[in-house]
Amino acid sequence: MNSWSKAVEVINKARSISIFTHYDADGDALGSAFALAIELKRLGKETCVFLDEEMQKKLVFLSSKGIDTVVYEVGMETRRFDLSIAVDSGDMKRLGKRAELFKSAAVTMKIDHHISKDDFGDYNFVDTKWAATCVAIWELLTELVGEISDEAAIRIYTGIYTDTGGFKHSNTDERVHLITAKILSKLGDLSYISRIFQEKSKGMIKLYNIAVSKMEFFFNERVVYAYLAKEDFEKAGAIMEDSEGLATYLREIEGVDTSVFIRQGDKEDELKASLRSNEIVDVAEIAASFNGGGHKRAAGFTYYGDEQSMKKMLLERLGRTLNDT
DSSP states (O other): OOOOHHHHHHHHHOSEEEEEOOSSOOHHHHHHHHHHHHHHHHTTOEEEEEESSOOOGGGGGGSOTTSEEEEOOTTOOOOOOSEEEEESOSSGGGGGGGHHHHHTSSEEEEEEOSOOSOOOSSEEEEOTTSSSHHHHHHHHHHHHHSSOOHHHHHHHHHHHHHHTTTTTSTTOOHHHHHHHHHHHHHHOOOHHHHHHHHOOOHHHHHHHHHHHHHOEEETTTTEEEEEEOHHHHHHHTOOGGGGTTHHHHHHTSTTOSEEEEEEEOSSTTEEEEEEEESSSOOHHHHHHTTTOEEOSSEEEEEEESOHHHHHHHHHHHHHHHHHTO
């Protein structure tokens, strides 16, 4: 849906608006949420961003001192909002422990670009052709407020930057360049954004080296697989967010179409999987078979159980896909 007239109408009627990202919020989710919140506050709306956990250290700059931000815990007392808006969340499960809070609003809205059949909002604005949800937020805010503030624009730029892999992924289309050109014309040099995401800690470099030492190749080296246990993070002196980008890094190996990066999660028997592909495999389809999701070239899922069992099932599904091409 590309007409924003209904969204503008619904937002204008609301006095209080809560905004939700998916859990493990990334640059696009946070950029979308805070850009929207900043402009809604300018319109005089009572606005609050609800997160499932603390933001990653490198993404904290996307928050705003002027915006109420709450890391929600079940049982926490909150007011009932006129409108709840979920951004960058393909399905209700991605809201985590905040799902009931989202549904408690008088009216709910979803704005997203992921492949999903879960239209969980009363109003749903979804287009998988948007390179990032921040593209949608730019279009919505252009209709809603006209001239977008510098504070919101830099968050939209960041969200687009992260979801296009620094303008390197195949979703970097004409619309991406048009929007970011307008932002650059307003704000000038934004090269510091790329430096934030390109900078790597010593722990991250050591972690990448461990992953490279453990990687395995399958299907004539078209698939690369790497698994990191908690002990690997401890050995490297790394934190969980240091593994961000590892699946993309592995995909860049010559001859590889699909990369699989698995790490242990926080819960017992929990595994977090990140999948990336170049041209052949639709990793969103693979992830969906494990109750996950994402995009054709970047997706993920959470699995509970034994890593070797999961690996066997995953490789079987990847093998079938590659054999069909």
